[in-house]
Amino acid sequence: MNTAINNTMSEIAKETYQTVGKPLLDSPKMSIKNTNVFYGAKQAIFDVNLDVGHNQVISMIGPSGCGKSTFLRCLNRMNDTIDICRVDGQLMLDDLNIYDKKVDVVELRARVGMVFQKPNPFPKSIYENVAYGARIHGLTDNKVELDELVEKSLQRCGLWKEVKDRLDEPATGLSGGQQQRLCIARAIAVNPEVILMDEPCSALDPIATATVEELIHELSENFTICIVTHSMQQAARVSQRTAYFHLGKLIEVNDTSTVFTNPEHKLTEEYITGRIG
Amino acid sequence: MSKSVRVGGHISRQFDEELDEIRSRVLKMGGLVEVQLDKVLDALRDGESSPIIDIEKVDDEINDLEMQIDEECTQILARRHPAAGDLRLIIATTKSVRDLERIGDEAQRVADMVRHAMDRDASKKAFKGLLSLTEHVKEFLHETLNTYARMKTRNAVKIMRRDQEIDSEYSRVVRRLIEFMKKDPENIADGLDVMWAARSLERIGDHCINICENVIYLVEGQDIRHQNVDEVKEQLS
Numbered sequence: 001m002n003t004a005i006n007n008t009m010s011e012i013a014k015e016t017y018q019t020v021g022k023p024l025l026d027s028p029k030m031s032i033k034n035t036n037v038f039y040g041a042k043q044a045i046f047d048v049n050l051d052v053g054h055n056q057v058i059s060m061i062g063p064s065g066c067g068k069s070t071f072l073r074c075l076n077r078m079n080d081t082i083d084i085c086r087v088d089g090q091l092m093l094d095d096l097n098i099y100d101k102k103v104d105v106v107e108l109r110a111r112v113g114m115v116f117q118k119p120n121p122f123p124k125s126i127y128e129n130v131a132y133g134a135r136i137h138g139l140t141d142n143k144v145e146l147d148e149l150v151e152k153s154l155q156r157c158g159l160w161k162e163v164k165d166r167l168d169e170p171a172t173g174l175s176g177g178q179q180q181r182l183c184i185a186r187a188i189a190v191n192p193e194v195i196l197m198d199e200p201c202s203a204l205d206p207i208a209t210a211t212v213e214e215l216i217h218e219l220s221e222n223f224t225i226c227i228v229t230h231s232m233q234q235a236a237r238v239s240q241r242t243a244y245f246h247l248g249k250l251i252e253v254n255d256t257s258t259v260f261t262n263p264e265h266k267l268t269e270e271y272i273t274g275r276i277g
Numbered sequence: 278m279s280k281s282v283r284v285g286g287h288i289s290r291q292f293d294e295e296l297d298e299i300r301s302r303v304l305k306m307g308g309l310v311e312v313q314l315d316k317v318l319d320a321l322r323d324g325e326s327s328p329i330i331d332i333e334k335v336d337d338e339i340n341d342l343e344m345q346i347d348e349e350c351t352q353i354l355a356r357r358h359p360a361a362g363d364l365r366l367i368i369a370t371t372k373s374v375r376d377l378e379r380i381g382d383e384a385q386r387v388a389d390m391v392r393h394a395m396d397r398d399a400s401k402k403a404f405k406g407l408l409s410l411t412e413h414v415k416e417f418l419h420e421t422l423n424t425y426a427r428m429k430t431r432n433a434v435k436i437m438r439r440d441q442e443i444d445s446e447y448s449r450v451v452r453r454l455i456e457f458m459k460k461d462p463e464n465i466a467d468g469l470d471v472m473w474a475a476r477s478l479e480r481i482g483d484h485c486i487n488i489c490e491n492v493i494y495l496v497e498g499q500d501i502r503h504q505n506v507d508e509v510k511e512q513l514s
Contacts, residue, residue: 274287274292
């Protein structure tokens with residue numbers, strides 16, 4: 001990118017702005033206020049205000065480098081693992097301030113689980129992948145209870161029938177789509193309240209993608225889901241609300257139907273119609 | 278009424294070209310519908326039916342264009358997954374094309390009725406008022422096509438307001454025809470032909486209104502159907 005464009009982009013990045021649409025909700029599950037994220041001296045997220053509703057799916061879309069994944073990772077403090085990353089602002093999960101020093105990050109991540117772009121099963125059996133979280137979080141050590149939990153989690157992810165006869169086999173032997181659903185089963189086994197998904201289908205074929213999308217729809221009855229996706233069609237299919245990020249700013253949040261038929265902000269319109277990317 | 282729709286500027290230039298192609302075909306279709314009404318006007322001015330003899334050929338072209346545009350819109354929906362303004366353009370276009378095709382059918386019907394009456398040597402009194410109504414409807418259609426081409430909400434609202442003028446003129450023509458037919462039962466056949474023609478012209482006005490509503494949906498993203506013009510203006514302001 002040449003210097004002139006760089007300068008223009010940094011000017012855009014510095015100007016003050018207001019998120020258009022409906023970023024705030026009554027009694028949200030998560031409430032993010034005046035949040036900024038820095039990598040060293042570079043600011044990646046600018047003054048984001050956003051509520052996430054109970055048992056709702058919210059999609060975060062935007063061009064590469066817009067900060068949507070960075071923002072997602074703030075929601076269960078995954079950014080803590082990056083030394084130069086600094087987050088300021090108020091990020092609440094119900095009444096819990098996520099960045100309060102007293103917060104146990106392991107417990108937080110049990111409440112706010114995460115599914116990554118690439119399926120990342122542990123190099124253990126299918127059974128152990130699901131049971132592992134419950135064990136380390138002290139949910140249960142009882143074999144019968146663990147069996148029930150593993151079966152229930154795999155059933156909720158539509159994987160039980162496919163794997164029930166090979167629970168002791170390595171999870172890495174499953175197909176990509178099955179592995180991703182196993183990772184989702186692993187995430188829900190610890191009974192989280194929120195599930196963060198960072199491009200969960202980008203490594204999957206269309207059939208596996210459709211299966212995971214159907215799963216997201218079913219899980220949204222019991223869980224709050226935040227999904228980062230590069231596929232606008234996926235955002236349109238799976239989410240009730242859509243948030244559009246651009247150069248670290250939250251430009252627009254609206255009902256998904258509004259965003260994809262009549263967005264309020266010109267930048268949102270340009271992105272979803274393929275004029276910027 | 279400050280929004281505007283941008284048709285070009287996609288990263289995919291091919292997509293820009295596809296949308297341009299659809300728009301130019303719609304305008305071509307509109308041009309053919311205007312040709313149909315021009316032929317009717319020529320016949321009414323000359324007092325003889327020869328200008329409308331080959332009007333079916335124009336209607337065939339209109340029908341072909343309708344199918345081509347529908348196919349192109351289907352391809353874009355399937356392959357491009359349009360969103361926002363692009364999606365509204367496709368939806369507004371498929372609806373407008375249907376209206377244009379029906380305008381073509383109505384113009385054909387007007388031509389048939391006029392030819393039918395003329396071939397029977399109908400009294401000139403029967404046609405009184407029909408020329409003026411046709412001229413107004415033709416102008417109305419022309420303005421509507423301009424509004425689609427320029428995507429101007431303000432113009433669309435202006436045209437919608439003028440629909441009452443067409444309706445009033447149609448009512449005057451009908452009242453005159455009733456008087457004409459009352460005077461002598463021999464006039465009834467001629468009077469009914471002209472009445473059907475006038476009715477079709479009034480329907481063309483209604484289809485123009487539909488196209489204007491589609492333009493407003495396309496530009497503003499608002500569905501303003503089944504509202505009166507003042508409500509529409511207030512909603513858009």
